[in-house]
Every structure is written in structure tokens, then in C-alpha cells.
Amino acid sequence: MAWLYLFIAGVFEVVWAYAMKQSDGFTRPWPTAVMAVTIAGSVGLLALSMRTLPLGTAYTIWTGIGAIGSFAVGIIVLGEQASLIRLAAAALITAGLILMRIASPA
Template structure:
């Protein structure tokens, strides 16, 4: 169950990052509200996952899902650049997440 909480927390991290972008510096109320709710939910689910998962594993995977997810939303939704170097960097992050998962005792 901890891994489900962790993945959900990572997805909510992507949601709040995207909502923050849409909030236009917190000048738009709905994206700002969505950002705050997703942020609280993300950290809450991370805390639940950390009941059983090691700190290093949980935090690394949480931030990695958020980083790669925000990167993908930036490309797919916001039209950001998808250069070979940026894609390689994202692939290296994902490979690190896989290795962290495989090395976890849970």
C-alpha cells in the first residue's frame, strides 16, 4: 500500500507544479486553490508512505516522479523543448528511480 501512496503523492506533485504555472504568480484563484490542495495531498500521502518505506527511497522517488512528470507535462501541454539532451536527462532520472525501487527492502 505504501508504494501506491507514494505514486499518488508523486502524481499530485505534478498536479501542483502544473497548477502553480497556471496560477500566474498566484493571481488566478482556481489554479492557486488546486495547487494548494494538491500540495497538501501530496505531502500527506508521502507521509503515509514513509510509515513503512525508508526516507531516502520515498523522498527520492517522490521528487523523481514530480520532476519527470512536470518535465513531460511541460513538453506535452506547454510546448516546451524536447531536445535529445533533456530527454536523456529524464531517462537517467527514471533509471535512478528504478534502481532505487529495486534496491528498497520493501
């Protein structure tokens, strides 16, 4: 169950990052509210996952899901640049996440 909590926490990480971008510096109330709720949910689920998972594993996977997910949202939704070097960097982060998962206890 810890891995599921951690995955959902990572998805919330992506949602709050996107909502923060949409809040336009906290000047738009709805995106700001979505951001606040999903930050709380993300950190809460991360804490639940840490009951079982090691700190280094949980935090690395959580931030990695957030980073890669936000990167993908930036390209797909916001039309940000998808250069070869940026895609290679994202692939390296993803490879690191996979290795972290493989090397971690169940």
C-alpha cells in the same frame, strides 16, 4: 500500500507544479486553490508512505515522479523544448528511480 501512497503523492506533485504554472504567480484563484490542495495531499501521502518506506527511498521516488512528470507535462501540454540532451537527462533520472525501487524493501 506504501508504494501506492507514494505513487499518488508523486502524481499530486505533478498536478500542483502544473497548477502553480497556471496560477500566473498566484493571481488566478482556481489554479492557486488546486495547487494548495494538491500540495497538502502530496505531502500527506508522502508522510503515510514514510511509515513503511525509508526516508531516502520515499523522498527520492516522490521528487523523481514529480520531476519527470512535470518535465513530461511541460513538453506535452505546454510545448516546451524536447531536445535530445533534456530527454537523455530525463532518462537518467528515470533509470535512477527504477534502481532505487529495485534496491528498496517491499
